[in-house]
Amino acid sequence: MDNGTYNQIVSFIWSIADDCLRDVYVRGKYRDVILPMTVIRRLDAVLEETKEQVLQMKKMLDEAGVLNQTEALCSAAGQAFYNTSPFILKDLKSRAKSQQLKADFIAYLDGFSPNVQEILEKFKFRNQIDTMIEADILGAVIEKFVSPTINLSPNPVLDDKGEVKLPGLDNHTMGLIFEELIRKFNEENNEEAGEHFTPRDVVELMADVIFMPIKDKIKDGTYLCYDGACGTGGMLTIAEERLSELAKEHNKQISIHLYGQEINPETYAIAKADMLLKGDGKEADNIYYGSTLSNDANAAMEFDFMLSNPPYGKSWKTDAERLGGKNNITDPRFVVNFKGDPEFKMIPRVSDGQMLFLANNVAKMKHGTELGSRIAEVHNGSSLFTGDAGQGESNLRRYIIENDYLEAIIALPDNMFYNTGIATYIWVVTNRKEERRKGKVQLIDATNLKSPLRKNLGNKNCELTKEIRQQIMDIYLRFEENEYSKIFNNEEFGYWKITVERPLRLKVEINNEKLESFKQAAEEAKDITAYSLVKDLYIETKKEVYYNYNEFEELLKDIAKRKGEKLPVKRIKLIRKFFTTRDEKAERVVNKVLKKEKEDALNGKFKLGNDIVEFEVDKELTDTEQVPLTYDGGIKKFFENEVLPYAPDAWIDNSKTQIGYEISFTKYFYKPVQLRSIDEIVADLKALEAETEGLLQEIIGG
CATH class of the missing domain: 3.40.50.150 (Vaccinia Virus protein VP39)
Known part of the structure; x- marks a missing residue:
């Protein structure tokens, strides 16, 4: 088929919308009729030659009580689809009464094979029938699609002399025509x-x-x-x-x-x-x-x-719920065994x-x-x-x-x-x-x-x-x-994302005014013992400031032991919250003393005297760094070069180290804007100055 005929068919089908649908459908809805009708007409034209064979096969299968008829009917039609209604589309254009046209058209659609039925269902084409009947345009639309001026059949239309009047439309070209209609509708919408x-x-x-x-x-x-x-x-x-x-x-x-x-x-x-x-x-x-x-x-x-x-x-929340919830997905497409992690x-x-x-x-x-x-x-x-x-x-x-x-x-x-x-x-x-x-x-x-x-x-x-x-x-x-x-x-x-920790440093301040306020807080917390312990320590030591929280806690434990009291975690938290503040001059707070005598600075374990200790983390100072996988010397060298000079007491929590990947086109293809030279800027300023002086002279002279 030449381009002229191809374009003629596309234009003709496209014109049906303007000729028949304009006053009934908004422009964006033309496709709801034209696309399914194009499909129906092409399938109808392909099936015309074998219509009688299909009807005969249908009758024979029904009489024999065969239930699964699809394969035999497709074979009779010579296609992957069929229509068992007594009509072809051309039969329906002559219906005078709209209700008869509606009934026959629905019967015609019902005759299509299941695969075509699914297409019509997804198009929601049956929803359009009442609209077209009420507007009295269904007959006109059908008449347009079976017009003798276009040929949507695979067989050529011959004139009275037996010569080709309209060439046949092969499957490939029909597919291209349909794609072109889709493209045009998409561009319209x-x-x-x-x-x-x-x-x-x-x-x-x-x-x-x-x-x-x-x-x-x-x-x-x-x-x-x-x-x-x-x-x-x-x-x-x-x-x-x-x-x-x-x-x-x-x-x-x-x-x-x-x-x-x-x-x-x-x-x-x-x-x-x-x-x-x-x-x-x-x-x-x-x-x-x-x-x-x-x-x-x-x-x-x-x-x-x-x-x-x-x-x-686009949100995939509904899909996530169907898969068991985002945190419980086990689909092997999305959760794999990778680099030693069975649930990556x-x-x-x-x-x-x-x-x-x-x-x-x-x-x-x-x-x-x-x-x-x-x-x-x-x-x-x-x-x-x-x-x-x-x-x-x-x-x-x-x-x-x-x-x-x-x-x-x-x-x-x-x-x-x-x-x-x-x-x-x-x-x-x-x-x-x-x-x-x-x-x-x-x-x-x-x-x-x-x-x-x-x-x-x-x-x-x-x-x-x-x-x-x-x-x-x-x-x-x-x-x-x-x-x-x-x-x-x-x-x-790629990069390593490392978590850099700093030790918590707490200063303890105790005085009579604070003690009085703490008494009220202890009563509200229903732990007046906490107040009495701190008060006894203050009376005994007369010390108002501690730059070593560990020392303060040990003294407090000693007081509690002598008084037959205990220092549970809840009580310690109450006291610490009230009397301590973060201070860079203070000593590091020890979280625990470790029995394992192995120094590992990268895990926050240090020697303190004869002990290996783990310091408590100051969460406000916790930071993360991205270390390129290409960094010479890796994490250790990066830490030595980029962190320790500025935070000598820092360490890396290796348990939190993650590997990440990101790609930045801006980083690799960025082209800085060339700044103008001083000479160019000065020249522009002088030109503006000269222009301004001329305007001023015109105003004064005027």
């Missing part, structure tokens, strides 16, 4: 388009990133492509096209099977319908409805190629579940094949850096990078998507890096590689032309450093 529809230029770049590096390694055989957030299925379709082209170029015979899952009912219906319209009946069965996160329909599957554009900043959690905050889709894809990689798996996934900037060391987001980055799966990240221009202008990035992940890439990650800054659109499409104001995509691919494939490309060892993105 930009606010929600970006949630389910990724611009074709971005998808084509993702497909190139997935396939071009391994194009010479494609062999005869079967390949599986997957999208766990498939929306309308556009990524799968383009991936299939690209892989097929490369296989053909290299004379390889391949079979491609597409798998996807989608939680939005309408976009799920579109994806499944698109597969049926292309003649991929069995492929349509591989598109599943439901949440990939909490109801994974492909839990036992592994895939060769995976592409996704998961939702950003890669679970992000519930306010944003985008990284779970990446974890889902990583869990579905093939490890036993030569090509392994390749993943391209779009994320916003938060996936690069959110989550502290030890938290879910950081853990996932760590898992991917330390397993040497992260091949590259490409920063896209702003305003590339319909519903957001924020920064977006393509993550390229594989478990089969080529030798030169092993242990390394390539960052590509393509933020300035863009072509402006003549007309904005929602937030989208630029595109990646074929030439720009080729430029990005050249940068990616050359794997060299330049202004757009930086290459780093994996360790560059």
Whole structure:
């Protein structure tokens, strides 16, 4: 089919909305009728030739009492779907009465096979019938779709001389027409388009990133492509096209099977319908409805190629609850055995579940094949850096990078998507890096590689032309450093998060005024003994200030022992809270004396006289530091160089040390603004001064 005929069909179907729906539906709702009717008309046209055979088979099966009829009816229809109603769509345009049209149209819809019924259900198309009947437009819509001026049948329409009047519409072209209608409707309704529809230029770049590096390694055989957030299925379709082209170029015979899952009912219906319209009946069965996160329909599957554009900043609280609650999730996609931790959690905050889709894809990689798996996934900037060391987001980055799966990240221009202008990035992940890439990650800054659109499409104001995509691919494939490309060892993105502790230093102050106030506090706490112990100590020692809290506590214990009293923890806390203040001049407070005679400064254990002691931590002075994994000498050297010179009494609590990973494009691609020279500034000031003097002279002279 030539482009002229293709464009004519798209324009004709698009015009049906304006001709028939304008006064009944708001513009954003045209798709609720046009998309399902396009599906229905195409399926109807495909089934026309075998209608009689299907009706005969249906009659025979009913008479024989056969209950499971689907396979036999599909066989009679010669398709992966069928319709057992006595009507074809052309029969219904002649109905004079609207109620008869409604009854017959519903009977016609009821005759479709279960897979088509599911599509109609997810489209909620039956909800539109009453609206169209009440507005008396159903007949007009049907008449438009069966118009002799267009041909949605796979067979050509001949004229009186037997020559082709209208060419047949093959499955592939029908699929393209349907995709074009989806694109046009998405552009008309930009606010929600970006949630389910990724611009074709971005998808084509993702497909190139997935396939071009391994194009010479494609062999005869079967390949599986997957999208766990498939929306309308556009990524799968383009991936299939690209892989097929490369296989053909290299004379390889391949079979491609597409798998996807989608939680939005309408976009799920579109994806499944698109597969049926292309003649991929069995492929349509591989598109599943439901949440990939909490109801994974492909839990036992592994895939060769995976592409996704998961939702950003979208809460997955409902999924978390279905999985048992965020803190009780055990799904092996998100909780793995890693680096000696059998429950290494890669679970992000519930306010944003985008990284779970990446974890889902990583869990579905093939490890036993030569090509392994390749993943391209779009994320916003938060996936690069959110989550502290030890938290879910950081853990996932760590898992991917330390397993040497992260091949590259490409920063896209702003305003590339319909519903957001924020920064977006393509993550390229594989478990089969080529030798030169092993242990390394390539960052590509393509933020300035863009072509402006003549007309904005929602937030989208630029595109990646074929030439720009080729430029990005050249940068990616050359794997060299330049202004757009930086290459780093994996360790560059990792750090130790260490917890630096300081000892608590307490000064004790006792005087008559404080004692009087403490008496009231002790009475309120129902522990007047605490008051009497401190008072007796004060009377006996006449000491008002202690810079050594340990000394004070020992004296207090001695007084209590002599009086036959005890100093339980609750009583000590009451006394300490009232009489002590933090003071840098005071001695360190000993938490306990250790029997193990081994000095370990990094754990807060020090020699104090002949004892090994553990000092009490001053929580107000507790601090954390990020130590790069690449720091020469590691944590020990960093501590010696960066901490001890400023806090000689500090130590590291090794039990709290965590490893984290984050990636900062700003850090690696930041270009400082060139400041103007003094001469330039002075020249501008003189020019302004001269201009001002001239104005003043004009005013005075006037």
